[in-house]
Amino acid sequence: MRALLSTLALGSVLAATPLFAQTAPAIGPADTEKVKQVFVYGDDPCPQGTGDEIVVCARMPDNERYRIPKDLRTDPNDPRVQSWANRARTLEVAGASGINSCSPTGGGGFTGCFQQLANAAREERRTMLGSASWADAIEKARDERLGNLDAESEAIEQRVKEEEAEAARQKAAADAAKQGPADPQ
Numbered sequence: 673m674r675a676l677l678s679t680l681a682l683g684s685v686l687a688a689t690p691l692f693a694q695t696a697p698a699i700g701p702a703d704t705e706k707v708k709q710v711f712v713y714g715d716d717p718c719p720q721g722t723g724d725e726i727v728v729c730a731r732m733p734d735n736e737r738y739r740i741p742k743d744l745r746t747d748p749n750d751p752r753v754q755s756w757a758n759r760a761r762t763l764e765v766a767g768a769s770g771i772n773s774c775s776p777t778g779g780g781g782f783t784g785c786f787q788q789l790a791n792a793a794r795e796e797r798r799t800m801l802g803s804a805s806w807a808d809a810i811e812k813a814r815d816e817r818l819g820n821l822d823a824e825s826e827a828i829e830q831r832v833k834e835e836e837a838e839a840a841r842q843k844a845a846a847d848a849a850k851q852g853p854a855d856p857q
Contacts, residue, residue, distance in 0.1 A: 713737040 706725045712718050714734030721727040746753055770777075774784035797806075 707728065708721065708725055709728045709730070710719060711730050711732050713732050713736060718729035719727055751759065771780040772784035772787065773781050774788050775781040
């Protein structure tokens with residue numbers, strides 16, 4: 673396989689040189705041969721060629737098996753693959769200056785900065801809380817905290833009652849030991 677790859681590499685170098693500079697005969701498969709290029713993943717075996725077929729295998733990692741090939745993947749931030757809504761949003765603020773623009777140019781350019789900050793906070797709250805309001809979020813946090821306090825209080829109360837019962841048993845045993853054996857009279 674290494675010899676075949678070096679032969680293919682040499683053929684591509686020779687093909688890149690000008691036609692009049694080539695002195696060696698063209699190296700590569702004859703017109704009657706078929707060349708099949710195959711990607712194999714992980715430890716999969718390379719298929720064998722049949723007859724005059726040449727099989728060239730490129731081994732790829734197993735985690736690339738179900739992915740789109742790298743040369744076909746595009747940059748999601750490339751403007752050519754962005755939706756028109758995103759493109760229009762960027763056009764709205766292109767060249768914005770002056771009042772309500774949040775830019776250092778023009779009179780009153782700073783006035784739009786608060787609006788941008790408020791919009792970002794509103795969007796963050798919307799994603800964080802969903803459709804709930806701040807009052808709902810506070811009530812939920814309070815219920816969780818009080819629920820934990822009630823559970824902790826019950827556990828502490830149970831433990832204290834057990835300690836008091838044990839102390840009462842020990843005191844009764846100590847008092848019985850001080851009294852000594854009971855008189856048979």
